[in-house]
Amino acid sequence: MTVQERILEIARFRVTWVLVVIAACLGFAAFGIVASHQTEEEDEAFVVPVRSRAEAKFMASAFTCSAPSPTPQSCGVERWSVKTGTDSSIGSVNLGSTTPTTIAQLRAYPSPSPIPANSRVAPAETTQWVINGTLVQYKLESDSDYHLVTQDGSGNTMVTEIPYPGASPACVTSSSAFFAGIWGARCKFDGSGLARATTSFQTANVPVRIVGVGMFDFAHGQTGAAPNQLEIHAILDITFPKSITNSTATGTNVNVVDGDASITFAAVAASGNTTAAPIDPSTSGPGLTGFTLVGPAYTLSTTSVQTGVTKVCINVPYITDATAFSRLNLLHNEGGVLVNRTSALDTAGKNICGSIPTLGNVVVALGSQPTAANVTVAGRVTTASGAGLRNAVMTLVDSHGVTHMTLTTAFGYYSFDNIETGQSVAVTVTSRKYVFAPNSRVITLNDAVTDLDFVSSGP
Numbered sequence: 001m002t003v004q005e006r007i008l009e010i011a012r013f014r015v016t017w018v019l020v021v022i023a024a025c026l027g028f029a030a031f032g033i034v035a036s037h038q039t040e041e042e043d044e045a046f047v048v049p050v051r052s053r054a055e056a057k058f059m060a061s062a063f064t065c066s067a068p069s070p071t072p073q074s075c076g077v078e079r080w081s082v083k084t085g086t087d088s089s090i091g092s093v094n095l096g097s098t099t100p101t102t103i104a105q106l107r108a109y110p111s112p113s114p115i116p117a118n119s120r121v122a123p124a125e126t127t128q129w130v131i132n133g134t135l136v137q138y139k140l141e142s143d144s145d146y147h148l149v150t151q152d153g154s155g156n157t158m159v160t161e162i163p164y165p166g167a168s169p170a171c172v173t174s175s176s177a178f179f180a181g182i183w184g185a186r187c188k189f190d191g192s193g194l195a196r197a198t199t200s201f202q203t204a205n206v207p208v209r210i211v212g213v214g215m216f217d218f219a220h221g222q223t224g225a226a227p228n229q230l231e232i233h234a235i236l237d238i239t240f241p242k243s244i245t246n247s248t249a250t251g252t253n254v255n256v257v258d259g260d261a262s263i264t265f266a267a268v269a270a271s272g273n274t275t276a277a278p279i280d281p282s283t284s285g286p287g288l289t290g291f292t293l294v295g296p297a298y299t300l301s302t303t304s305v306q307t308g309v310t311k312v313c314i315n316v317p318y319i320t321d322a323t324a325f326s327r328l329n330l331l332h333n334e335g336g337v338l339v340n341r342t343s344a345l346d347t348a349g350k351n352i353c354g355s356i357p358t359l360g361n362v363v364v365a366l367g368s369q370p371t372a373a374n375v376t377v378a379g380r381v382t383t384a385s386g387a388g389l390r391n392a393v394m395t396l397v398d399s400h401g402v403t404h405m406t407l408t409t410a411f412g413y414y415s416f417d418n419i420e421t422g423q424s425v426a427v428t429v430t431s432r433k434y435v436f437a438p439n440s441r442v443i444t445l446n447d448a449v450t451d452l453d454f455v456s457s458g459p
Contacts, residue, residue, distance in 0.1 A: 086175060087119060185238045211235070392434075397426045
């Protein structure tokens with residue numbers, strides 16, 4: 001049954017009840033039946049039944065889906081309960097938590113022997129994963145699944161699939177814990193702009209982000225299958241990141257938001273356009289010890305003329321695993337080497353931020369340990385008599401070579417926020433009217449510093 005037919009079926013069902021109510025009311029009026037003579041059961045019989053949550057989700061999806069899925073011909077059999085979220089151990093899957101990983105890591109899980117028919121193997125099949133990669137090809141399978149071959153930048157592939165979320169036949173019913181996610185993913189795929197899936201493979205080669213739960217399949221020669229036969233089945237959300245370009249005005253602290261990437265330039269002297277182009281995480285640069293390149297990843301570029309340090313924040317609202325989020329970092333490709341430029345983690349807004357000296361490739365990476373806390377470096381600049389010096393130029397250079405600059409306040413105070421701990425930094429003061437000896441100090445940051453003061457030795 002197509003979506004339109006299902007909608008008409010539901011509509012006919014609703015209209016029938018309305019007609020029953022109208023007919024009953026007319027009958028009462030015509031024959032003078034007194035309402036007080038009705039029993040409680042008769043009253044309840046004329047109430048239109050409340051729409052279930054599953055039905056409400058179905059209707060909402062039907063009206064927002066621009067290209068409904070084709071009518072299924074048949075459904076799957078092997079491990080179908082595990083594939084569609086109706087197995088005996090579905091309660092072990094936390095759909096409220098999404099953990100970032102890579103295709104290479106998923107391919108490394110050992111395949112169980114034997115594979116259980118109606119239960120799950122932890123953690124591969126009990127975790128909701130998110131991966132970034134490239135959709136290379138896809139087709140409509142005989143069991144009505146969308147078979148998507150997803151690949152990373154090193155050529156590793158795995159199968160990811162979206163079942164048919166409907167009835168006639170009932171491949172995935174509303175009793176499935178995956179029903180809403182499968183429906184949304186199928187709908188988003190159909191509305192993605194890609195050619196409609198057919199029974200023959202079609203080439204896509206587009207960036208893709210997939211959220212779903214793992215499932216070990218039996219080997220039967222599937223195109224794109226991982227060596228361990230682990231698939232993401234079912235896909236519960238799918239996104240096709242696009243290259244986005246926005247205009248960049250002149251000024252200071254100029255912010256440009258290109259999709260999930262927020263770019264803030266310290267100073268823009270000439271306007272232009274700034275672009276964030278999605279790339280496969282594994283192509284952002286060579287691997288960095290202690291980090292897994294989970295993504296997203298972008299190539300950032302601009303035609304504007306800008307100077308100073310650029311702040312970049314990547315928004316990842318779909319990474320809801322709190323422990324994993326605490327280990328996220330922002331890496332930047334500098335001369336062919338990835339450098340950790342993380343300056344802040346915004347847990348509430350799900351942003352990973354960093355300060356980079358130039359544009360280029362940036363990638364979100366999962367560290368082996370929680371990301372180091374960021375602290376404040378602050379102090380005061382005064383004359384020999386203790387008076388605060390206003391507008392002295394303060395410069396902080398971190399161990400990554402990133403330069404931070406600020407001016408002292410009217411009372412001589414300065415502050416650098418969100419400086420990474422566990423590194424050595426150099427802080428320098430310069431003034432047009434006063435000299436300092438020394439004018440620069442190097443400190444190792446293990447905690448916040450609030451008393452890094454400089455006293456002028458004279459005018």
